[in-house]
Amino acid sequence: MDRCSKKLVKLLEEDCTYSAAQLAAMCNTTEDDIAQRIEALKADGVILGYKALINWEKTATEFVEAIIEVKITPQLGDGFDRIAERIYQYDEVESCYLMSGGYDVSVVITGRTLREVALFVSQKLSTIEGVTSTATHFILKKYKQQNKVFEPRQTQRERLIFS
Numbered sequence: 778m779d780r781c782s783k784k785l786v787k788l789l790e791e792d793c794t795y796s797a798a799q800l801a802a803m804c805n806t807t808e809d810d811i812a813q814r815i816e817a818l819k820a821d822g823v824i825l826g827y828k829a830l831i832n833w834e835k836t837a838t839e840f841v842e843a844i845i846e847v848k849i850t851p852q853l854g855d856g857f858d859r860i861a862e863r864i865y866q867y868d869e870v871e872s873c874y875l876m877s878g879g880y881d882v883s884v885v886i887t888g889r890t891l892r893e894v895a896l897f898v899s900q901k902l903s904t905i906e907g908v909t910s911t912a913t914h915f916i917l918k919k920y921k922q923q924n925k926v927f928e929p930r931q932t933q934r935e936r937l938i939f940s
Contacts, residue, residue, distance in 0.1 A: 778823075781806060782814055786823060789815075791924075793827040832927050834919075842871075842887050843894045845902065846880035846912040857881055860907045869897050880912070891915065 778786075781804050788795060788803055797808040804811065818824045833840070849860050857875055861882055865873040872885040884902070888894040898913055919927050 781810075782818065785811065785814055786818065789824065789827075830923055830925055832919075834927070840887055840889055841891055841894050842885065842916040844914045844916065845884040845886065845898060846876075846914070847882040847884055847902065847908055848910045849881040850907045850909055851881075852907060860905060863905055864902065867897070867901060869894075869901075 784804050785800060788800060795803075797811050800811045801808045815824065847864070849857055851857055852859050861873055861875060864870060864882065864884055867886075869886040869888060870884055871887055872883075874883045875881065876883050886894060886897060888897060894913065894915070898911055902908060903911055921927065
């Protein structure tokens with residue numbers, strides 16, 4: 778990937794609402810070149826999609842998000858891949874990552890209620906052959922995601938008093 782495409786990818790990751798004209802100006806190229814590069818990046822599987830980052834606490838939408846640590850027995854020839862693929866096929870699963878450390882796979886899921894998440898873990902996730910244990914952590918509040926702070930703290934100006 779050349780320098781311009783790398784810059785383009787970074788800019789789109791930062792804010793995918795930039796116009797072709799804005800991107801062309803920031804990359805010192807033409808709008809046609811930007812359009813061609815974006816199409817090539819999509820075709821190569823570099824750009825997978827675009828998504829707005831939403832602060833759901835400011836909406837009337839109620840749901841529960843959880844991070845689940847999953848320990849897995851690796852499968853001969855497939856390692857963790859076959860089991861991870863079974864896990865990420867579920868609609869509830871937002872993200873699925875192979876991890877290093879105390880557990881093997883991290884799963885982020887969304888449900889309407891705590892009970893719905895608990896049922897997913899007990900009836901779907903833990904019953905998959907090769908899953909040896911799970912630990913569920915419910916997200917209580919988001920402070921920062923994808924480099925965006927959800928609720929910036931009001932900075933207080935210090936008052937200096939000279940006598």
